Amino acid sequence: MSEHALFNLSAGPVQATARTLRSLSKQIMYHNDPEFIRIFDETTEKLQRLFKTKGDVIIMQGEALLGLEAAAMSTIEPGDKCLNLVSGIYGHLYAYYIEAYGGRLVEVRTDYRKVIDPADVEKAFKEHPDIKVMSVCHSETPTGTLNPIQDICPIAKKHGAISIVDSVSAIGGTEVEVDEWGIDICCIGPQKNLASSPGLAPVSVSEAAWEKMRNKSRPVRYSYMSMLDFKEQWLCEKEKRGFPYTMFTNEVVALNDALDQVFEEGLDNMIARHKTAARIARAGAIGMGLELWPESEDICGTCATVVKAPEGVDEVQLRRLLYDKYRITISGGYRDMKGKVFRMGHMGTAAEPALVVMQIAMIEKSLHELGYPVKLGSGVGAALEVI
Amino acid sequence: MSEHALFNLSAGPVQATARTLRSLSKQIMYHNDPEFIRIFDETTEKLQRLFKTKGDVIIMQGEALLGLEAAAMSTIEPGDKCLNLVSGIYGHLYAYYIEAYGGRLVEVRTDYRKVIDPADVEKAFKEHPDIKVMSVCHSETPTGTLNPIQDICPIAKKHGAISIVDSVSAIGGTEVEVDEWGIDICCIGPQKNLASSPGLAPVSVSEAAWEKMRNKSRPVRYSYMSMLDFKEQWLCEKEKRGFPYTMFTNEVVALNDALDQVFEEGLDNMIARHKTAARIARAGAIGMGLELWPESEDICGTCATVVKAPEGVDEVQLRRLLYDKYRITISGGYRDMKGKVFRMGHMGTAAEPALVVMQIAMIEKSLHELGYPVKLGSGVGAALEVI
């Protein structure tokens, strides 16, 4: 009964390539084995290349949320005014961290079918010149939109605030330029467009961010969530360094291989592949008469396409039919979006024209079975047109 | 150049069985896939059986230290008096967590060649009847000793304190009886005697412990380190539950398989195998004229044997020779123990008579090469005698 789902076309984690799985299956290593240390260093360098930064990159061991929470815990001094930008669910949730670690919350919010307007950010900084930290979600997977980070982060920089960016589902699927855009802390996850495993939290950290962490009245050290531990115990003199805790070597080995695959394909080609996949998905959805959740195509994300569930169709039933009968997993609405939308994933291994087309065809068929009036072939035909 | 080390006979993580690696290499699953949820539930039940508890078990995603720190963060109310028992390095380090989360530290300490005397614990509780939390390391891998948890935890229970036990390197290699001994929070790691991966932190939690967490003035919720999140979001009604964050499905699948292997062997047989391996290791070490670090054999741990580096031999050189020439990894002294001892690992896959004998033989040979006067064959001969 195992591995019922042939195709995981969800909003992530997605299927790894067979090559990445082979790397993941290598024997578990002693974390102080010189071989592993070499691989860890290599991986770190490749991440710098991925982030487009000359600054530090650390690899925390845990799901992406670990990096995001650690960023808040490590940087926010109780009482700091923190600007949180909210255009979707992940943005909305970040406020919890800010408040849990003592920040005073200021928010810029927008309708979840739109994205943040940089002008509103500028305005917020003007109103609150004492903002110390700004947090924003780059790619909102639950709603399928992309915030204009390239325009937002420079504003924070200009106003002397530390920016924390959640690029978990953006990296590899759209441009991320840490140094160029002045992102102080950029958190990613290997399990989305990179198609690796969800147990590592790579984070880029600028000098300004380290400074902020060290200057806290009680800097976070000797903790599983401490970023400073990595800086001080690992990113120090090579002879003295040691990991703050036992690393799970296999995930690093797998990520190292996944990054090789990124650069063998070419990061730009990979991003282009995601954009193409998203374009095909949108054409297919529209072709079968459905409506996209985001207000316009130009703000759509590249890792998943969020589609409104048509009148009279229960998206839960749709997903169950696809899973049970066609062995395909897609995603439903997340939290507040439940019941309103379904999500077509096309990230990493799923960002492949043939797979997107297959997904459209089987959604078409399933909707038809559920009574939605669609001419079979219309979605796929429209999708094939734009390839 | 990869996989230079043929045999990882370190103090952990150790090599997984080929079967566990195959499980680890299964395709990454969507964490809400019904198949994964079934496997997760199965794994949880097997962990209860391993812990010998009818109480709750959660599986946090991170290295074992995550569970240990989360236990402190989740239970300690600022101002709580906390008794920390110190017979080795891990015990010593736990004080950091206690202080970081606002506890008032009380300690019972002993020489690192000895173990905690339950009478001293009793005395501490008498002197400090307001102790709210007691923490203790069960198996001190750095010094190779086993604390008498079976006698210590009932004392805490009797005095109404929550006990936090670090059984990371004890579980599977020696008896652990969570319900019988009244352990409130027991933290383990899959990467030691269970020979699985080091990215999960299974923790058993008693009702009393949940109560303590809920009764904190500011309970820890919506955090990567929150145990209550698991209780409230996952261990609730089946229809409503969801993981607090994206689980790395492969590690759970691997642990599930590793636990099957435990019960196929029989937990008692597995513990006996570790005890035998440790006995062989001690006989071999003594047979070649070396001295054990622990004061007596009856307090020795079963996962690693800690041996004093003989006069005139640099343990770092010894390990390098073993690694470079014989492709064997053993462990050195950890932190304060550096330079004083080396550690022969025999946990999990390494708790195999043939492998322990091999380790002894090659240590013998290496010490001989480094000028230590040993008759070749003496260690192995002594070891073979006790098999």
Added chain:
Amino acid sequence: MSEHALFNLSAGPVQATARTLRSLSKQIMYHNDPEFIRIFDETTEKLQRLFKTKGDVIIMQGEALLGLEAAAMSTIEPGDKCLNLVSGIYGHLYAYYIEAYGGRLVEVRTDYRKVIDPADVEKAFKEHPDIKVMSVCHSETPTGTLNPIQDICPIAKKHGAISIVDSVSAIGGTEVEVDEWGIDICCIGPQKNLASSPGLAPVSVSEAAWEKMRNKSRPVRYSYMSMLDFKEQWLCEKEKRGFPYTMFTNEVVALNDALDQVFEEGLDNMIARHKTAARIARAGAIGMGLELWPESEDICGTCATVVKAPEGVDEVQLRRLLYDKYRITISGGYRDMKGKVFRMGHMGTAAEPALVVMQIAMIEKSLHELGYPVKLGSGVGAALEVI
């Protein structure tokens, strides 16, 4: 650059399931290891179940052709009159073996768009009452047709001839009833509908066939192609038996697992799945205006659908485009069929509605790119209709 082809939808070998690949990746065993012998015995029993025979099954180590040639070499006495039935390329080629091993060839032939008429077989036996051996290909993959073995083999039995049936691409995709239909030697391959590896040649052998082999003037023994070696050295008393040569244990382990998967799914369900896949493929091809090679749908095979290359389209270019741009492998015309047809594979792992639909969609798109006038979506639409 490795693993460029995402989907191998060829006429076989096809992709194994991840589970079968994991079995294939188990450590190579010593072929006399008691564990392996147990697995070998289990596999043999499962093959009997697959063949629907109570008779012997042997597993020769080599590609399926090894079994087919060994059947000729082992049974044909020089001078024996042999009836070879030819409705396609594999039937045609069998004549070489008959002649190489000294048989006198008699043939019943038909147009490659049709199948053998049992009446013609009856007639041949009447004309040549001294026929000793009859050979026939069950599923002609190159032309996509299925011979009515159920009607043909009883005729050979009635006339006292040994029947040799090539069910390599039939088994698992259509009914095969060795005992019921009186097949004396049935040769199969694991690499087609069973989706296992192409290095083993399982063969069922009836008592009559063993008798024929033993009664040859010079029985074939001590040879890589000897079937009698297996009978006499392996299918003898358990205490005395030994393999005639070193078995590659991994392939047997993989086949054993693949057979478990067959019976977990249910052999009947599996056959139905192949029939459905073939029906979808035909509907899709016809839907986009193409013509099937076989004269009528009722004689079509279930493992591959053979389609005439449309006027003006080079099937080599079509396949190259699918491979290069869409990472899909389909098959071209084999030998004499080169340039005339292309073949859509839907066997084993590829016999999955979603994959057949995907294949149709991408063929549609590719034909369109090559100038073939097809309305995009027409093939897929027709295919979705019949699911």
Added chain:
Amino acid sequence: MSEHALFNLSAGPVQATARTLRSLSKQIMYHNDPEFIRIFDETTEKLQRLFKTKGDVIIMQGEALLGLEAAAMSTIEPGDKCLNLVSGIYGHLYAYYIEAYGGRLVEVRTDYRKVIDPADVEKAFKEHPDIKVMSVCHSETPTGTLNPIQDICPIAKKHGAISIVDSVSAIGGTEVEVDEWGIDICCIGPQKNLASSPGLAPVSVSEAAWEKMRNKSRPVRYSYMSMLDFKEQWLCEKEKRGFPYTMFTNEVVALNDALDQVFEEGLDNMIARHKTAARIARAGAIGMGLELWPESEDICGTCATVVKAPEGVDEVQLRRLLYDKYRITISGGYRDMKGKVFRMGHMGTAAEPALVVMQIAMIEKSLHELGYPVKLGSGVGAALEVI
């Protein structure tokens, strides 16, 4: 219960490296996939480098015996006088092939504790100047000896005979120089010193050998055992070539990787490693008072050490004890040698000092348990001395 044997220290097949197993576990490819063809070509080139030949190398799909029998079938013209050199069991068995394919047998035989004296070969050629084919086993694994191929093959060349050499267990463990020594047909197996899988039969073929095959009155073509098929269908113009049968791609991929590992280590280093392992094994056996089967150490093979079973010890019991209790597989006596000897394997992955030492230790212990009077540690001590 699976994978009971931890260490396969048999006379082969042996355990593959984890890396080779990963290659073996790659997805099964369509054999005409351009990627596979590239890998096949690469593998062929690496085999030429391994054989040290500029001549042709083919890779037949089947166990090593397939190549050996095919060599006889392809080259021997009925009536040809064939010189078979016999110093052990494999040499002895080759006579069957010679006679089966119509050769007239001439033999030079020696005691199985010795090796062939080239002077006797010279004498045989003088007595029978019409010898057309000479066959000899290079490394006789059953008796643990190495024939002086370097001196024998030039004699055949001088006398115009085609030489067929069985280097199955020699290649990679001792020097093999196909061109330098004038070997016409050299048959090897990947499953011995190369530690890859036993389902392929690589063979080097000289121009003279091709000539002999083509000049047969009835050349062997269109047969699973035809070497000419490979020459004419595969080693022809690149545009026209095709495999004579479906290749099992995974084994080629695995062998390709195993060969990379050979050259990364360095072929000379690899041979030296095998010689060292053999030296350690002999020292250990002698050190515990046992006697080697071969008459002198200088004729001993490097892949396995054949030791006389001591008086009063049943070698079957010894092996069972090692397997059941210590999870180690060694080999017993083969065919006529049954009961007289046991065999310590140290080929491929087992040619590792630590593993040879372990093997000695556990044999020592097991013999001791079976009542053989040995001072524990004596064998290992002697072995450690010679490392």
